[in-house]
Amino acid sequence: MTTTDRSNTALRRYASDLLWLHVLCGKPACRRARACMRNPRSCARRYSPMIPEPARVGMVAFLTGLQQGAAENEIRAAAPLETDALDQWTACAAAALAAKARP
Numbered sequence: 001m002t003t004t005d006r007s008n009t010a011l012r013r014y015a016s017d018l019l020w021l022h023v024l025c026g027k028p029a030c031r032r033a034r035a036c037m038r039n040p041r042s043c044a045r046r047y048s049p050m051i052p053e054p055a056r057v058g059m060v061a062f063l064t065g066l067q068q069g070a071a072e073n074e075i076r077a078a079a080p081l082e083t084d085a086l087d088q089w090t091a092c093a094a095a096a097l098a099a100k101a102r103p
């Protein structure tokens with residue numbers, strides 16, 4: 001695996017984490033770890049289409065901003081609607097996860 005491959009895998013894993021794909025993912029390893037494990041591209045390919053488009057755009061805004069060295073508050077100021085959409089999605093994912101945990 002090259003440095004670029006590792007970098008791309010890390011970026012995809014971070015994107016999966018931002019989108020909380022582990023809530024949708026059926027792989028036991030991902031669900032246990034609460035993060036997409038092993039090959040994050042596989043999880044992203046299957047589950048990211050289920051996430052609302054504005055939230056996916058918010059994830060891209062975060063990744064792009066962070067790669068350019070921007071702080072979180074700067075990214076939020078530059079893309080308020082997109083980052084709000086991502087926040088709304090992650091709040092829904094967190095609520096779904098909490099509901100699953102209840103007996």
Ligand SMILES: [Zn+2]
Binds near residue numbers: 021022026027035043
């Ligand atoms: Zn997964």
